[in-house]
Amino acid sequence: MRAAVLRQGRVEVRETDEPQPGPSELLLRTLSTGICASDVHFMDHPDVGREDPSGQSLYDENRDIILGHEFVGEVIGHGPGCTDQFPVGTRVTSISMRLVDGGPAIRIIGQHPEAQGSFAERIVVSEEFARPVAEGVADDAIAVVDAFAVGEFYVEKSKIRPGVIPIVIGAGAVGLSAVAALAARNVHPIVVSDRRAERRELARSFGADVLVDANTTSSPFGAWRNAANAAGIRKPPTVFECVGAAGLMQNLIDSCEPGTRIYAAGGWYTNDTINVTAASKKGLMIQFGGGPRTVDWDRTLEAVCTGRLDPLPSVGRVIALDDVPAALDEVRRAQGPPRIVVHPNGDAVRSDART
Numbered sequence: 001m002r003a004a005v006l007r008q009g010r011v012e013v014r015e016t017d018e019p020q021p022g023p024s025e026l027l028l029r030t031l032s033t034g035i036c037a038s039d040v041h042f043m044d045h046p047d048v049g050r051e052d053p054s055g056q057s058l059y060d061e062n063r064d065i066i067l068g069h070e071f072v073g074e075v076i077g078h079g080p081g082c083t084d085q086f087p088v089g090t091r092v093t094s095i096s097m098r099l100v101d102g103g104p105a106i107r108i109i110g111q112h113p114e115a116q117g118s119f120a121e122r123i124v125v126s127e128e129f130a131r132p133v134a135e136g137v138a139d140d141a142i143a144v145v146d147a148f149a150v151g152e153f154y155v156e157k158s159k160i161r162p163g164v165i166p167i168v169i170g171a172g173a174v175g176l177s178a179v180a181a182l183a184a185r186n187v188h189p190i191v192v193s194d195r196r197a198e199r200r201e202l203a204r205s206f207g208a209d210v211l212v213d214a215n216t217t218s219s220p221f222g223a224w225r226n227a228a229n230a231a232g233i234r235k236p237p238t239v240f241e242c243v244g245a246a247g248l249m250q251n252l253i254d255s256c257e258p259g260t261r262i263y264a265a266g267g268w269y270t271n272d273t274i275n276v277t278a279a280s281k282k283g284l285m286i287q288f289g290g291g292p293r294t295v296d297w298d299r300t301l302e303a304v305c306t307g308r309l310d311p312l313p314s315v316g317r318v319i320a321l322d323d324v325p326a327a328l329d330e331v332r333r334a335q336g337p338p339r340i341v342v343h344p345n346g347d348a349v350r351s352d353a354r355t
Helices: 037-044 047-049 143-160 173-184 196-206 221-231 248-255 278-281 294-306 323-332
Strands: 002-006 010-015 023-037 068-078 091-094 097-099 106-108 122-126 130-132 166-168 191-194 210-213 239-242 261-262 285-288 313-322 339-343
Touching: 002 047, 002 323, 002 339, 010 323, 023 091, 023 294, 023 323, 037 047, 037 323, 068 122, 068 143, 091 122, 097 122, 097 130, 143 239, 143 261, 173 191, 173 196, 191 196, 191 221, 196 210, 196 248, 210 221, 239 248, 313 323, 323 339
Parallel strands: 166 191, 166 239, 191 210, 239 261, 261 285, 313 339
Antiparallel strands: 002 010, 023 068, 023 122, 023 339, 068 091, 091 130, 097 106
């Protein structure tokens, strides 16, 4: 089959081994798959994959690795021991985990040679993690469920409710997912800071109320203070950091209000430092990583399938498999739309619906 293969540090679209479903696994024809910044981070920071103590990811430059972990596909085959839950022709998606040989070892799809990813014409998933997709829901909407589950996790983890003004740093896919999760809980006003005007406006369409141009305003806390004074709110803000840039966390620590809660949803793949003394004096609560969990992912999938959440505005472009290497470079430069999706087997046309 054809796939975008990572080997010796570069991605090339070529023929590679046909995947074979093992015990309790499904073989899918990939319909749509999203490009995530973590695909680029995995490529550019191989030491993280070489030294993963959990064994769930593995960067081996001498073995083919197919990237991609946000996807939807059509069942075209079954491994031994499968049930009749997902007959041939069923559309399914899955969390980005694969049980090796039926378990218990887990591999991250798209970040391990034993769990090849979705930038390919076909992909294997564990039946245990597979979820059916409702009729009438666009393939491309399902392909970004994983990204929107990230914001759902952090917002749910924060237990934020009306009466606290949130600040979302960054309006990429993860930032938009946080905005959507906040709006679904009727937490307003929502302050969003980003450098790109089109992303700020996109955040507004997901429910943001106050937009801050990060090019001209170094800190979003001035906008937060104005919103808090107007609403008569005295509680400190809850910040959802959705960028992951070096130095950003310290900037937030230096400029935030005492008692601020900060959730680090942005993925750090390079070392960074923070002044713990400064954070301690302000009584800050900072959480790094930790999600999304399966429950957050399932909740997001249900919201998309029932129409309560429409993530399609985040999909700015659809490409073919041959365009993946160039698109990865674009993501690396933090350019392009919040999400680019790939149709490995079909036309590069956005699927706004499926009937």
